[in-house]
Amino acid sequence: MNQLHYREQGTSIRTLFLVGLCIALMFVDQRFNHLEVVRSNISLVLSPIRYLVSLPAITGSWANEWLSSHIELLNENSALKAKGRILNARLQKMQVLKAENTRLRNMLGSSRKLADQVIVAELLSVDQSPYRQLIEINKGTFDGVELGLAVIDDFGVMGQVIHVNQYTATTILISDPEHAIPVQFIRSGTRSVAFGNGSVDQLELRYLPATADIKVNDQLVTSGLGGRFPADYPVATVISITKDLTHGFVSVLAKPLARLDSSREVLVVKSNNGLTAE
Amino acid sequence: MLNLRYFVIFLSLLVGLILMILPLPDPVQIYRPNWVALILIYWNMALPQRVGPWIAFFIGIVVDTSQGTLLGQHALALVIIIYINQIFHQRIRVMSLVQQAIYVFGLLVISQVIIVWVEGIMGRPPPLLAFFSAPFIGMLIWPWVFVVLRDIRRKANIN
Numbered sequence: 491m492n493q494l495h496y497r498e499q500g501t502s503i504r505t506l507f508l509v510g511l512c513i514a515l516m517f518v519d520q521r522f523n524h525l526e527v528v529r530s531n532i533s534l535v536l537s538p539i540r541y542l543v544s545l546p547a548i549t550g551s552w553a554n555e556w557l558s559s560h561i562e563l564l565n566e567n568s569a570l571k572a573k574g575r576i577l578n579a580r581l582q583k584m585q586v587l588k589a590e591n592t593r594l595r596n597m598l599g600s601s602r603k604l605a606d607q608v609i610v611a612e613l614l615s616v617d618q619s620p621y622r623q624l625i626e627i628n629k630g631t632f633d634g635v636e637l638g639l640a641v642i643d644d645f646g647v648m649g650q651v652i653h654v655n656q657y658t659a660t661t662i663l664i665s666d667p668e669h670a671i672p673v674q675f676i677r678s679g680t681r682s683v684a685f686g687n688g689s690v691d692q693l694e695l696r697y698l699p700a701t702a703d704i705k706v707n708d709q710l711v712t713s714g715l716g717g718r719f720p721a722d723y724p725v726a727t728v729i730s731i732t733k734d735l736t737h738g739f740v741s742v743l744a745k746p747l748a749r750l751d752s753s754r755e756v757l758v759v760k761s762n763n764g765l766t767a768e
Numbered sequence: 769m770l771n772l773r774y775f776v777i778f779l780s781l782l783v784g785l786i787l788m789i790l791p792l793p794d795p796v797q798i799y800r801p802n803w804v805a806l807i808l809i810y811w812n813m814a815l816p817q818r819v820g821p822w823i824a825f826f827i828g829i830v831v832d833t834s835q836g837t838l839l840g841q842h843a844l845a846l847v848i849i850i851y852i853n854q855i856f857h858q859r860i861r862v863m864s865l866v867q868q869a870i871y872v873f874g875l876l877v878i879s880q881v882i883i884v885w886v887e888g889i890m891g892r893p894p895p896l897l898a899f900f901s902a903p904f905i906g907m908l909i910w911p912w913v914f915v916v917l918r919d920i921r922r923k924a925n926i927n
Binding site: 501502504505508509511512513514515516518519520525528529532533536539540542543544547615616617618619620621622624653660667668688751 | 782785786788789790791792794797798800820821822824825828829830833834835836837838839840841843844847848850851854884886887890891892894898
């Protein structure tokens with residue numbers, strides 16, 4: 491009986507210490523970045539498991555590709571060629587615009603903008619906390635991914651990298667309630683911030699003054715302010731505007747353009763926001 | 769030789785971890801039982817001297833890393849329920865599986881409340897369903913988990 495008593499006492503003290511340690515860790519993790527190294531190293535050890543869990547999904551899509559019929563492949567091939575031709579035509583126009591932009595900048599004596607570098611990545615089919623909007627991609631520091639880089643898909647901005655190890659990275663999506671992205675209206679140039687609220691098809695723009703020039707279906711792009719996201723990448727389209735006359739603000743909802751819940755291939759963008767001198 | 773037997777415990781926890789990150793369709797994710805907690809509760813019942821608060825802590829940190837949650841969130845939940853289990857496990861061991869399952873439901877609810885509470889403090893309160901959905905499923909599968917792990921423990925001769 492005595493032995494049991496001693497053991498329970500020992501356990502109580504140990505547990506109390508561990509409880510205190512947990513609370514301290516949560517506090518530090520929430521406020522500071524010191525624990526990022528710990529997370530990164532544990533994450534590194536976990537990466538083979540992540541790849542393992544992702545294997546069925548990868549095998550599934552690989553098998554799907556392999557078993558495509560000849561006819562399907564021919565059709566897909568000609569559709570892609572047609573799309574390629576259209577994109578090439580648009581690209582030619584863009585080259586002209588780029589050249590004109592450089593000339594104009596030269597005339598004004600401003601510095602030249604460099605193109606952003608991109609890293610192609612794929613989603614790992616692993617689930618993370620159901621209360622967050624996080625995704626795991628299969629590129630890490632080994633491939634040039636760093637903390638804070640923007641992640642986009644074909645249609646718009648998806649989020650940014652918040653944890654990284656050598657082989658994988660965790661990306662927070664713009665729909666996560668903890669995320670806010672500085673945006674700009676294309677049409678009017680009005681600047682605002684788009685907050686996530688946990689839903690993949692809604693972003694909230696808060697605290698826009700009622701006098702702001704905004705309409706439903708306006709396009710939002712990144713404004714580049716804050717230095718986190720490179721400027722001019724599409725973010726969302728306005729879907730509703732609610733005026734709050736008592737406070738003089740409007741509450742705006744926007745639908746993200748990126749396919750936050752279905753895109754599998756993404757690009758990690760290394761922005762060259764810093765302009766070079768001529 | 770001893771180490772090889774305890775490797776089985778490590779392996780079972782690894783399987784639990786894999787089950788936590790297995791991709792599920794979005795609406796179903798909230799019903800996923802806390803596999804790691806279930807497996808940890810069993811081993812703490814069976815080998816209280818070997819599997820205790822420290823292992824709960826370290827596994828909790830690993831779960832936090834893989835889930836993208838705050839470091840210490842799942843660790844806190846697991847440490848607390850293992851502590852409670854240490855107090856009651858001798859009385860629970862002799863009960864029927866159904867009664868055990870109800871007890872495990874209680875533990876899982878406590879663990880879930882801690883996890884969801886931290887989420888609330890962080891400013892992202894989950895829906896009310898989140899408190900009970902996972903523990904309920906966990907309660908239903910407890911008898912199965914208990915029997916499977918007990919058979920593994922007997923085959924591997926771990927004491």
